[in-house]
Amino acid sequence: xxxxxxxxxxxxxxxxxxxxxxxxxxxxxxxxxxxxxxxxxxxxxxxxxxxxxxxxxxxxxxxxxxxxxxxxxxxxxxxxxxxxxxxxxxxxxxxxxxxxxxxxxxxxx
Amino acid sequence: xxxxxxxxxxxxxxxxxxxxxxxxxxxxxxxxxxxxxxxxxxxxxxxxxxxxxxxxxxxxxxxxxxxxxxxxxxxxxxxxxxxxxxxxxxxxxxxxxxxxxxxxxxxxxxxxxxxxx
Numbered sequence: 001x002x003x004x005x006x007x008x009x010x011x012x013x014x015x016x017x018x019x020x021x022x023x024x025x026x027x028x029x030x031x032x033x034x035x036x037x038x039x040x041x042x043x044x045x046x047x048x049x050x051x052x053x054x055x056x057x058x059x060x061x062x063x064x065x066x067x068x069x070x071x072x073x074x075x076x077x078x079x080x081x082x083x084x085x086x087x088x089x090x091x092x093x094x095x096x097x098x099x100x101x102x103x104x105x106x107x108x109x
Numbered sequence: 110x111x112x113x114x115x116x117x118x119x120x121x122x123x124x125x126x127x128x129x130x131x132x133x134x135x136x137x138x139x140x141x142x143x144x145x146x147x148x149x150x151x152x153x154x155x156x157x158x159x160x161x162x163x164x165x166x167x168x169x170x171x172x173x174x175x176x177x178x179x180x181x182x183x184x185x186x187x188x189x190x191x192x193x194x195x196x197x198x199x200x201x202x203x204x205x206x207x208x209x210x211x212x213x214x215x216x217x218x219x220x221x222x223x224x225x226x
Contacts, residue, residue, distance in 0.1 A: 035212035037154075044204055044216040045146075045154060056214060088154055092211035096168050098144065098156040 002026050002093045006101035012109040019076040021104045023089035028069045033092040036065055036074045039103075040085045048087075049074065076106075084108050111135040111215055113188075113205050118220030125195050129220060131188035131205030136215075139163075139183035142208040145190050147201035148219075157203070158190065173199075195224045 003026040013019055023034070031052035037045040047056040049065035052072055062077045076083055089101040117129040131143070145157040158179040159168045167179050178191040188205050200223050206213035 033211045037213075039154075044218055045213075046216070047212055047214045050210060050212040050214075056212075090154075090212065096142065096159040096161070096166065096208075097170070098146075098159075098213070100146075100154040100156065103153045 002029060002091060002099060004089055004091055004099055004101035006087075006089055006104045008104060009102070010105045010107060012107050013079055014109045015079050015081055017079050019074075019079055019083070019106055021074040021076075021087055021106075023067075023072045023074070023101050025070045025072070025091060029091055029093070031068050031072070034065075034067070034072050035090045035092075037088045037090065038083075038085050039088065040082075045088060079106070113207060113215055113217040115203060115205050115217045115220035118203065118222045120223045120225065121195055122226050123196060123224055125224070126191070126193045127195065127222060129190040129192065129203055129205075129222070131190075131217060133186045133188070133207075136207070138181075138186040143181060143188045144206050144208055144213060145179065145188075146204045146206055146213070146216075147199075147222075148204070149198070149201045152201075155201075159208070160188070192222070195222075197224050200224045 005024045007022045034052040036049040039045045053065045064075045086103050086105045088103050091099045113133045115131045160179045176194045180189045202219040204219045205217050207215040
């Protein structure tokens, strides 16, 4: 079973700064199978990125995804106040199972 | 508007049963695989179960296999999760989510299941 490790666990930044979140897979995976979500407190997760780099409907272009093999990155170019939430990566692995990373919390510094 | 909405959560004793429902609207339900995902209090997301669009394929996380049963009724645009032999560690918010390609693109607001004596 492939394990997803997200780092850092918590990222402390200021509004307007750039955020770089990492998601590492325990073995090489297809980038088509990697997605990112954000979750606001008390709300359901929301799809941000699918296929490692494609933005979901309605997602602002300050969010971008990249990576291949075992290393994937979610970048937020300029943090807005509403971006200080928790982010999860997800892998479509052993079909049809899904695996989630442990999450990265982006907090206001 | 494309949406899904869960119901059926509540308080149940260990060893008890509960059936969750997920009603969909705004899209062709029969055309999409569906999933259940849960989140224990203060914890991350855990995939629970999957069902293909035609119900021909189902799968479960090891933690619930043999105790939970996923099903769907395409005529009623609804997804279900029958949960038996519930344990304390099944306490969580349960989300139903539509699968599109290799991601979950539509999520409900969740329903809370609390297993406690």
